[in-house]
Amino acid sequence: MRNAARPGTHASPLNQVVADMAKIMSHRIAMDHPRFFGFIPSPVDENSFLGSILTTMYNVGAGSWYQSSGASTVEDSLIKWLAEQAGFPSSSGGIFVSGGSVANLTAIVTARDAKLQFEQRPKAVIYMSEQTHSSMAKGIVVAGFHRNQIRRVECDSNYRIKPSSLRQQIESDRKNGLIPFMIAATCGLTNTGGIDDLNGLADIAESENLWLHVDGAYGASILLSKTHRHCADGIGRADSLTWDAHKWLFQTYDCGLILVRDKRDLVESFATGASYIRDADEASSEKVNFWNRGIEMSRPARGMKLWFTLQRLGLDKVSDMIDHGVDLAEFAALVFRGFENWEILSPAQLGILNFRYVPPTSQLPGNGVDFDQFCDKVNAEISRLAVERDIAAPLTTRITKVLNLRMCTVSPHLSRNQLFEVIQSLDSVAKEVSASFVKKRILKI
Template sequence: MNEKNAHIAELIRDFTEKTVIFYDDLENMPVVPHVGKDTLDRVSAMTVPEKGRELDTVYREFLNDIFSSVSLSQHPRSFSCVPSTMSLLSWMGDVMTNAVNPHASCKLNAPTVDRIEKILIKWMCSLAGYPQGSGGLFVSGGSIANLTALTAARDTKLTFEERPKAVVYVSAQTHSSVAKGLHIIGFSNDQIHIINTDRSFRMDTSELLREVEKDIKDGKKPFAVVASTGTTNTGSVDPLYEISDICHKYNMWMHVDGAYGASALLSKTHGSELAGIELSDSLSWDAHKWMCQTYGCSVVLVRNRTQLVNSFAAHPEYLKDAEASPEAVEFWDLGPELTRPARGLKLWLTLQVLGSDEMGHVIDHGCDLASFAEKYICQKEGFEIISPAKLGIVNFRYAPTSTLSEEARDRINHEAAAELTKSGYAQVFTTELCGHKVIRLCTIHPETTEKDITETIDRLELLCKR
């Protein structure tokens, strides 16, 4: 080993050891660290140097200044957004994959890696109930998965001339990445029709049907419906069978945004809550949300792989030598990226070691904890449940039957969540449901305990009632 590389190896060993020790003690760390002004000032003053600097100095800057300020979404008391459930196994897979740096876009460059990602895609397609001929691609996240699927929907269902008249339906609870993706692929806000949800935050399919029929009468061209299995706010699952019937009747594409909830397919107890997902044309599914992966691990699946090929395949002359054959379908034919990392390998490593049953238990644990939290909140005076536990998410608020105005209630809930987060004990965010600010807990971390939940709720209660 040459001296320079030996030094790199030494620091990587040091980092590995520190990381494992850090994770061993994670529950005692503040979820959101305090970031001192001096640290921010130091980082703001950094520039790209003309001449290289000492590796040890740069390494220490990473540890002390750059990483020390990061909120720990993988902390067992991170309940905000969609917390990270990352396993150290995924991190190990990440480290190993990045070290080898496979160009995972075509068979020729990394045949075994290509094979592994295809096995995973096939396995996920079969969990979703997709038929022969289905397929997909690992992408960086749910946003890109949604964009990729909706591009295929557009190209399958619309001619170029029909695009200005096209309409796509989402619910009032659909994730914002869907509208973002639709804008990127050329649709305006006017072409995205938002359907209200029922009391369980599920798309109102009577309204959907009425809207589709009205739009057809008005000379528009409905082409797609985006359903969700596990909305970000409440974990609600849209009525998939009814949406599929409407899509069939009017020749529309049915996309399911399962970025958050599709992992529930792994659970023997909760998988059936996603029944009907098998009827969709495409599905987004983030392994970096509920399948213990570090970020950048998601799949887009389609029931007919050719539809992705039709949208994305290109055969430039400089890639001809890399194609296994002129007819071969490579990963670069299935999505927007050419060069891509082997995002599936860390998932492979994790699944090989844990097994899919264990992953199912992770889902069950998250769902059980949300139900436990709901029951505990129900015993607290002055609190009300706004959305009951569903796929690991529960929403509630402090709303005492006093003369408090709505504004005051919103402020109290918001401030309590912010104060708790600031304390470092847990990270909790509010969201808005039924016109109210509500406190949202997403309880999916596999190492979160019932005590973490009761202590978090007790602290919120104290803050609300102070």
């Protein structure tokens, strides 16, 4: 593969290069496979492929209205519509970016500039939890802060930020002369699918004059579910919202979105007004220049494939596709409860379930072996074998100190029956693994 990267001196035939491309791409994890449950899968709808190809063919430079008045107008209108779904006011606006990480970084920079004087930055603090996606901490560092300016607030038993602990932390930071400026809440925690108490955190943000960001990279799509949208109640009180269409809106990479309550805040942080763009830089409420709303100058019209998909599918279908993901995780929880020795570590939430196999005590290896460490090894091996045998890909994570299996069941192409078969197979693998671990005594703790 490494040799394949070197360009030849002379042209290669098209069919050979296409064949090489297919070979290279065959070495991958199929993130859109219905039985790939790891990370946040990428269950792309075929309309997004088409929308993506068409957008690439037109290759508009969607940095300014001058370059792409059609696409910019549609992207801007789509952003306004998505903002309405979230309950944001008419002052709101945003920009399609590469994904959740860049959306979160954009929010941090915007909040920093809106809430802090330049001189205050060294004393500023931001609040999040251990469960907050790592891109928030990364964004804080990229935005010029130090890691020790991050406060990890205590969570409740459902891994949600505890509002009472947040209040105490803010009070103690202020007493110590520090300057709280931002709360990072999450709608759709990557580990558990959980949602922070958005109204509780919005109350605190309002009374403490802090910027409330909601990372809905994964979970904000629930707003397009007719049945479950109430789960995100309070999201419209945020100052900014991250929402990735390449996660649960069935888009190809890349298609993320950052929304802010007042779009002028983005312009404050990101407009440059360089002389060589002056012919194109004249903006008005009708003529959006996206290069003034984000980090990029040249950018593709990422929102167009989402527009294409929503037009093709219609909202009823999109709502059903999202509901299906929620239903599958709940169904999986029900099935695991019916099998012996499986433990649910976090309930099914927004299409995510955490569970582990706990071997019967009769199978414990004895000789002082730590029970949780034994379970960790068993569950890691179940995941490894499930992938190796092409059963499914439930990958591992840790939400408490123990290791667990995790399923994100967002594929609209997986049926309940297929999921049931997967769980049956996992159960057989689990029995086999724990029995063989004991028998061979390969455990070296």
